Amino acid sequence: MTGVRWAMAVSVRELEIVSYPAPVLRAKAKAVGEITGEVRAVAERMIELMREAEGVGLAAPQVGLSWRMFVCHVPPGEKRSVDDTPATATRTPLVCINPSLHDPTGELETYEEGCLSLPDIRGDVLRPPVITLRATGLDGKAFTMTGAGLLARCWQHEQDHLDGVLIIDKMTQIYRLKNKAAVRALEREAGL
Ligand code: ZN
Helix, strand or coil: CCCCCCCCCCCHHHCCCCCCCCHHHHCCCECCCCCCHHHHHHHHHHHHHHHHCCCCEEEHHHHCCCECEEEECCCCECCECCCCCCECCCCCCEEEEEEEEEEEECCCEEEEEECCCCCCCEEEEEECCEEEEEEECCCCCEEEEEEEHHHHHHHHHHHHHHCCCCHHHHECHHHHHHHHHHHHHHHHHCCC
16 A cells, blocks of 8 residues: 555644743653654754744744754854854754753853743843753754853753743843733733
């Protein structure tokens, strides 16, 4: 018999970025098992959505999937390079499956972050400036990479998503106050 096609459990083309307060954004995501064609297709779609939204990172819960996976692309720029030690940019988008972060280094730094799931909300978040990422790539191979600057920040922001943590939980007090009405507006829009 030919032409049998197993339906994918996920309608990849229909994946879109979900906004707060979608419950999936608050769940602890589950480890990805085998890297199937479906996982690869989801990663590709996530990269596409990240680009369309002009973001530098996107985590699977942000497209409604409670999976431990994120994509990120902090491209080389004026103050960023793939040749820095540690790296501050990557040449191509990075797909990180079952990622973990290790060895945070340096004094906490403040930087204004936004989130594709929190439209119109921005605020200062304190994070260590250097961190090591361990993850599995789409090729099924484990990799380790140390990053600094926006790249390190992006990994930490996306990793937080896998544990249901959002920037509104981590912002400095002044930004929590500044964004209170905007957060409430999103909740109200969702009927909360
Ligand atoms: Zn985010």
